[in-house]
Amino acid sequence: MKQIKAIIRPEKLSDVRSALEELDCYKGITMTEVLGQGNQKGIVRSWRGEKYEIDLIPKVCIELVVRDEDVNRIKDTIIKNAQTGEVGDGKIFVINIDEVIRIRTGEEGLSAL
Amino acid sequence: MKQIKAIIRPEKLSDVRSALEELDCYKGITMTEVLGQGNQKGIVRSWRGEKYEIDLIPKVCIELVVRDEDVNRIKDTIIKNAQTGEVGDGKIFVINIDEVIRIRTGEEGLSAL
Amino acid sequence: MKQIKAIIRPEKLSDVRSALEELDCYKGITMTEVLGQGNQKGIVRSWRGEKYEIDLIPKVCIELVVRDEDVNRIKDTIIKNAQTGEVGDGKIFVINIDEVIRIRTGEEGLSAL
Amino acid sequence: METKVILDTLWVVFAALLVFLMNMGFAALESGMCRSKSTVNIMSKNFIVFAVSTLGFFMLGWGLMYGDGNAFIGTKGLFFVSGADNSPNIGDTYEGVYSAISWAGVPLWVKFFFQLVFCGTAATIVSGAVAERVKYISFIVFSFFLTLLVYPITGHWIWGGGWLSQLGFMDFAGGTAVHSLGGWAALSGIMIIGPRIGKYTKSGKINAIPGHSVALATIGALILWFGWFGFNPGSTMAADPEAIGHILVVTNMAGIMGILFATATAWIKLGKPDISMSINGLLAGLVAITPGCAFVSVPSSLIIGALGGVLVVFASLFYDKMKLDDPVGATAVHLANGVFGTLAVGLFAQKGINGNEVNGLFFGGGLHQFGIQAIGIISVGVFAFILTSFLWLAIKYTIGLRVSIKEELNGLDIGEHGNEAYPEFIARKINYTHLLEDINLVEEERSKQQVKVCY
Amino acid sequence: METKVILDTLWVVFAALLVFLMNMGFAALESGMCRSKSTVNIMSKNFIVFAVSTLGFFMLGWGLMYGDGNAFIGTKGLFFVSGADNSPNIGDTYEGVYSAISWAGVPLWVKFFFQLVFCGTAATIVSGAVAERVKYISFIVFSFFLTLLVYPITGHWIWGGGWLSQLGFMDFAGGTAVHSLGGWAALSGIMIIGPRIGKYTKSGKINAIPGHSVALATIGALILWFGWFGFNPGSTMAADPEAIGHILVVTNMAGIMGILFATATAWIKLGKPDISMSINGLLAGLVAITPGCAFVSVPSSLIIGALGGVLVVFASLFYDKMKLDDPVGATAVHLANGVFGTLAVGLFAQKGINGNEVNGLFFGGGLHQFGIQAIGIISVGVFAFILTSFLWLAIKYTIGLRVSIKEELNGLDIGEHGNEAYPEFIARKINYTHLLEDINLVEEERSKQQVKVCY
Amino acid sequence: METKVILDTLWVVFAALLVFLMNMGFAALESGMCRSKSTVNIMSKNFIVFAVSTLGFFMLGWGLMYGDGNAFIGTKGLFFVSGADNSPNIGDTYEGVYSAISWAGVPLWVKFFFQLVFCGTAATIVSGAVAERVKYISFIVFSFFLTLLVYPITGHWIWGGGWLSQLGFMDFAGGTAVHSLGGWAALSGIMIIGPRIGKYTKSGKINAIPGHSVALATIGALILWFGWFGFNPGSTMAADPEAIGHILVVTNMAGIMGILFATATAWIKLGKPDISMSINGLLAGLVAITPGCAFVSVPSSLIIGALGGVLVVFASLFYDKMKLDDPVGATAVHLANGVFGTLAVGLFAQKGINGNEVNGLFFGGGLHQFGIQAIGIISVGVFAFILTSFLWLAIKYTIGLRVSIKEELNGLDIGEHGNEAYPEFIARKINYTHLLEDINLVEEERSKQQVKVCY
């Protein structure tokens, strides 16, 4: 099994999620609010006359653990729906998962997804 | 070494943590507030007469990096204490860790845990 | 490619980030607010006459995905700038990454970093 | 007499300051009912709006409204409240150009300040309706002309000796002069500016956009309730114990019935006692009683408040169905209930209450007064709607009315003000919008560039 | 005379509105001191409680309290404040059925409104104590009967010409009539409803449940302080300069000594100057001075306030030890200090202050007045505690008193109201409860089903 | 006469309570403008400061300020406001030791309370300037001596019959007596305590430290605006309709021009209409008009307010350039504009306005009055700056002035109070400081230990 971890724009989450939900290999998702920095520039703010730059930009990190054979479909769906073509669209990382357990039942492996 | 990453119910964190703390192989924990979606249904809210559903449910993600031989004990302790039997109890993922370093001392490997 | 995941003190983030930005192998970073517990003691607070301890301490988790050959330089830079020598400086974990994709372009592999 | 002037002045100043505090109430209510990414903008709007209103009303508004003149506008002592005036003299001893308000036995500046806070209220009403998308400078310009021109003219008709007051139109504390006027300006605004991105989808779905802080909103509502005890009883502009006591109780009764009935209506119709509806219910009841508070009995006020509470729930749903996006329900509260309350005077007014000489329909007065009320409502409505539409459009085609899509998505706080309201707290975007589904993007197809940079 | 009526009316209206604003103070204080998942619920309770109180007090409460009748209840002019009354006539010229309050020379509706805001305060006190677990509808029903029945009856004894007032019981601004009465209703409530889940464990541990916003709580406390300057000085119900000045200063002195001594006590006993204790100290001092503010000297007020400040800290710890979970300390503030302050009148009262004719124990008056005060406290306490216990139990066994465990864990905001107070901010649950350790689950063993669905 | 006493008392009490409410305004403003990790501390300071001020002003302050005595201090009736006094008698009929304020025809305790709230304001000003680093107990001690000693002495000079008032120094509502005095105390404080960690780096960079809640800050500002309508018009201490009306309008005009010009200045100079500057602009305008509000015309007030609004922006930038870290801009608002406004009296005063007999420079009065104003400003400034510097230093070398670096980094809320303001919300540290770059660490090199434990 693989964990697909994608850093995307918050505005795109809805589009990505509804596209994912239409895939039959979609089982679940876990999401975290993160801050990211890459090629995208930050925004300058000010307070009492002094400017400051927040170069960490709010992003959403979504994680899905899926069967090896589903990685590509999930990946493609994310890319298609999260892409705007502007700098800052984010990244997808794929990581190997050794084990999965469903806490409710104690099931392990693929059936726990 | 392995990273044990578990998505659990927030209400269960105390029970899980105090059980973990009694294990001698417990070294430390890192926790993140996440939102998750799986089989569990969301809750409908409303605002000014319109309903909306938040189908992402607040969960807590705990991560523990442990020696390979301790994975099972940790896993079992989490399952035992996080389980309610209701849909939405969460998942445990196990991921392989290549290296661990303790920043304070620069120690690497098992002694860094 | 490797993911370098470091749990550090929030106060140290600026120092670490500006040091990282000077490395030519630095491409981007994703950061999350986390709570951690290890050897460091928590702080006691009180409310209406009753004390309570928050033994989960606010930390920042930074994640960088880098080429295998850059792991050591990044690691060393983090250690050097995040270290105070006091308990609670945090940990660095290195995890193997199977794939990386840049959502904006669909590029895969090293060029996607 | 001297003592009476002092007493009246104390009362009017006290009441005026309560109304002034409504600025804080509106600021809290409106920002609490919108998203955190617009908090600085809403606070800024509500903060500067009284400054702008003061300027507008001082420069010309007061003169147009209360200056002696014709049935349509004041023409004397127009600028800077500088006409001849020997207040606090009243009646025959009054010499000056502001005779329409010469019945109030307080110094000129006290009159001015009291009228100013009412004018400011009308401007504030608009602020909430166009929130989260209007440009800061455009709102400032609009408010300036609203308080300089629009409010004073209809105000002249009603309170400044103009044709409606000659006709016998009854609007004690400003259900039409203040609330529905502000409501019309809000309505034309939301029609011209369009809904917030994410509110309505092409497929017809209405998305709820919950406010970011119920605490802030509720505090604001409680302050408004408090302020209304200056708004209505203060409109006596005289320390008349019986009238004050009566209006105080009548106002409160309508407010609480508004709460109870709006809460119950929401509970029954929507399944839960949604606090946003309870709050709107309070305000609905208070607005509804405003025009008639001095003319109706306590039992009537219970009925008026209750009807206001029911009305506001249905009005809110109606506006949403019409795809008129009003984040705080300003139109459902101030327009719908300002109109209803003004009509209610024609129904519930009773001879003898505080010296009132007119009976409404339900008390044997027939349809006469009801007709006059309707004429007032319609004429003010048509005039205000057209004039403010023109204003909004003029702004739209000169300095522009709405921020860019990108700025709206990121929040006006950063785009317009360079500030964040809560920079330390981690917020999530509740209302993840299906961008390409949004009705706003239809009209944007013409300007593809804009869509391009919208992310 | 006319001028005096106006002056008194202005003063009473001003004071009443300050007390009205305490609604906002309590709303902010109570929600700030509870968790974010209950904010909508607490705000809703504090918002609707004045509506319900108005209804209760209007329908019957006023009549029971101030209607002429016997030593126990009013029997004339019972319903809808509709008895004969020629206020603002006073003394011999008064003709009507509300003679107990005919000493106040203001119009009837002004009297009513002033008394109403006091009645509302008593109801609000209860709100905080049972917060975070009581069902919304149940609280509404309780408040209705509290203000319709309980508060007016004991109020009749004390202020309505009933047996306690005949006995010479002294309670100037409502230490017993308002505060300890509200406190008893709160106490019976928290005894019957039980503690919040997570507060006490079977092994005897007491868990702190910190409030979600100290900012909100402190703002609330400052507003309450402000409101108290209407509560106490306003109880003159007459614009008497000397009395107003005296009571103003005495009230403030007690409040500040309450702050200073509670802060110091917390600092010494608990190690840090915990702001929750400073806030409770202020309120303790203010409550403690309430019954005697017109009868004691400035130096005495310093002592009373200081004692109140110390008392509230120990009372808070005591209630917690007794496993009586009172999230905002309502009982420690209003009950303990309402009782203490009422007794203090018997100790510190001084002849000559504002026309007072009684000396307390410390000023040579012996134990006489102290005894009367004790009788009043006990009789009101016993009566109120029994009647409100009965009310709570009646509600418990009909519509139910407490939300389900599941709802309590998720927060009442979603369960009861379908709203979230801060939907955009990411919150963590501070008080991760060891669910199976919780004392609430003992009694649930009978109903296993409920435990099942609790997660 | 009796009626006049009542009227004046009502007015003074009303005004005093508005000023009292400024405590809440400052609490909200200051905590909103600082970081969330200091919220409990700031709220605590602003909460206890009125308690401490009451004690200080009651014990000795009042006596020093208003007791009969010499040109420098009062010497009679010094302690506990216990001197002979037959207020509300005035003029020749007055017998007592507080003759400097015997012109006000209200009871002694009313005078005391009114003066107390002004004294409290001066102390509150300091609170914001030294926020986020001062030890709680040290601030308490400082405030005690400020209100016991410093404020009363300069107050005696200006309002207590001392040498400045004999000289003809004009300060109607306390531009110098209250605002610039508080400003000087703040200035000496921030010079001695040093900037917050992270504010200035060794390389000369100035880091913005944004406030944690613009909502809280704006609400606070609106409450302060409201309170100022007690501060200025109330300083008549008499229910004089013309004066009240005039001062009300003049105060508001200066405030709104402050908003408009500060906003515009920020917009032009900094690129965006930063709300923190709009807020400071309001306060700047209000402070600037405070000393002259009874002596200048409405048009003059527009100019004074506008200048205040521009001044505050440049003053803020100037203080930052001087590495004087003032988190809320207290010095830019109260000191700079207190000085400017006091000078402005010498420029804009006009004979005839409210019985004023002096013309300022612009109205043909020459430099005479301007000179007197300058003398007053300088003498009060020098005296206050030296005395408060001495106080701060005395505290620094006894109980210590500043919390440890570690505590400052973690926030004073936990270190000083053991509380968290928002324990449930996940906050991030906006201003990640390059610790080793911070100018504070230079002076710490001596005490390496402290650096060691600082993380």
Ligand SMILES: Nc1ncnc2c1ncn2[C@@H]1O[C@H](COP(=O)(O)OP(=O)(O)O)[C@@H](O)[C@H]1O
């Ligand atoms: N090497 C990296 N390691 C971890 N996160 C990264 C890395 N590079 C980019 N990111 C994340 O991806 C987000 C988008 O990257 P960015 O470089 O701004 O845009 P793009 O990928 O379109 O060039 C960043 O905000 C950051 O969260």
Ligand SMILES: Nc1ncnc2c1ncn2[C@@H]1O[C@H](COP(=O)(O)OP(=O)(O)O)[C@@H](O)[C@H]1O
């Ligand atoms: N495939 C998955 N990938 C990532 N996270 C998942 C996945 N499936 C479930 N989760 C996480 O686990 C949580 C619980 O899962 P859910 O399916 O609701 O309950 P259960 O495991 O009891 O059937 C989800 O809220 C989500 O955070």
Ligand SMILES: Nc1ncnc2c1ncn2[C@@H]1O[C@H](COP(=O)(O)OP(=O)(O)O)[C@@H](O)[C@H]1O
């Ligand atoms: N075994 C572990 N698994 C996951 N996170 C850990 C582990 N050990 C430590 N951490 C994280 O590292 C942080 C610092 O660890 P701690 O033991 O307190 O300090 P030190 O590493 O200096 O001894 C913890 O707060 C926690 O977030």
